[in-house]
Amino acid sequence: MSVRLRADAGPLRDSVLAAARRARREQRLWRWTWAAAAVIVAVAIPVNLSLDHVAVRASRSSVDWPLELQRLVRLPFRGSAAPHPIPRSVEELR
Amino acid sequence: MDLGALYDAWASRLLAYMMTITRDRSKAEDALHNLFVKLATGRPDLRDSAVYLFRAARNEALRVARRRAERPLADLEIVAAPTGAADAGAIADALDRLPAEQFDVVVLHVFEDLSFRETAEVLGIPQDTAASRYRYALDKLRGVLEP
Numbered sequence: 001m002s003v004r005l006r007a008d009a010g011p012l013r014d015s016v017l018a019a020a021r022r023a024r025r026e027q028r029l030w031r032w033t034w035a036a037a038a039v040i041v042a043v044a045i046p047v048n049l050s051l052d053h054v055a056v057r058a059s060r061s062s063v064d065w066p067l068e069l070q071r072l073v074r075l076p077f078r079g080s081a082a083p084h085p086i087p088r089s090v091e092e093l094r
Numbered sequence: 095m096d097l098g099a100l101y102d103a104w105a106s107r108l109l110a111y112m113m114t115i116t117r118d119r120s121k122a123e124d125a126l127h128n129l130f131v132k133l134a135t136g137r138p139d140l141r142d143s144a145v146y147l148f149r150a151a152r153n154e155a156l157r158v159a160r161r162r163a164e165r166p167l168a169d170l171e172i173v174a175a176p177t178g179a180a181d182a183g184a185i186a187d188a189l190d191r192l193p194a195e196q197f198d199v200v201v202l203h204v205f206e207d208l209s210f211r212e213t214a215e216v217l218g219i220p221q222d223t224a225a226s227r228y229r230y231a232l233d234k235l236r237g238v239l240e241p
Contacts, residue, residue, distance in 0.1 A: 003185060005205045006174045007113055009105035009126065013098075016105070016127050020097055020134035027135045 097134055104143075105130075107206065108151045110172045114201050115155035117165035125151070125158040144208060148216045166190055173205075188238040196231035199224050 009016075071085060105126060112122035129150055132138075139146055156162075167173065168186035189197055195217075202213040203224070214224040 003205060004174045005107070005110035005114065005172050005201070007106055007110035007119075007122075007172050009101070009109040012109075012123055012126065013101055013105070016130045017097055017101060019127060020130040023131045024134040 095133070095138070095140070097130065100133065100140075101130065104147055108147060111148060111201065111206060112151050112155040113170050113172055114167065114197075115152065115162065116159040117162075117167070117170065118159070119170065121158050122155060125154040128158065129154045142212075142215075144206075145212050145215045148202065148206065148208065148212075149218075152216060162194060184239065188235050191238060192231050192234060196227045196234070199227040200231045200235075203228055 108129065109122055109126050112125045113119060116122045116125065132150070132154070138150075166186065167190050168183045170186075171182075173182040173186045173189075189200065192200065198217055199213055202208045202216055203210065208216065210221050210224050210228070213228075214221040217224065
């Protein structure tokens with residue numbers, strides 16, 4: 001037998017292992033949370049935006065508004081393709 | 095990794111080793127607690143488990159203690175001496191007279207049965223340095239312990 005160090009860690013066993021397992025569970029929960037957030041950022045948002053674009057294009061092509069009506073209401077989604085308002089002279093306005 | 099089995103196999107040795115650094119049982123217990131939380135949440139490389147665990151234990155004990163305490167080792171009553179040899183208190187007193195770097199080598203090589211390679215890896219020093227510190231430490235211990 002040689003000189004040894006001795007200390008009994010037995011009384012701490014339950015509390016140390018419970019804390020370690022709790023920390024491991026919390027870490028897993030955080031990992032899943034980050035994974036879900038990453039999926040939302042990487043997939044869900046771009047897909048949603050692209051679907052919105054498809055819907056807007058479809059609405060543009062499906063509704064054939066009369067030109068006069070477009071001028072009157074100035075439909076916002078026509079963008080730069082929308083016809084510019086025709087400036088009227090003061091005499092016309094009177 | 096089975097934490098329970100790891101705890102049963104190593105916790106008492108690690109706690110004693112940490113007490114030699116913190117010189118305080120409650121601080122060593124805090125360090126042991128932190129160490130097992132890190133083992134549970136990290137990816138420990140346990141291929142060379144003695145080296146990994148003692149190095150992690152040393153780092154955690156130094157972090158908890160912030161600096162080496164000056165409390166005498168004999169107060170902790172963690173040195174178990176064989177019958178017929180010098181009593182545990184005398185061995186603890188002799189160890190306390192060693193410089194810290196020699197003390198570290200003696201604790202790991204003699205008390206914890208680590209090889210010089212393992213001791214050197216735990217302490218982050220070359221193997222030859224560990225061996226020479228051990229020789230110097232033995233000379234000093236002989237001078238103190240032999241009548």
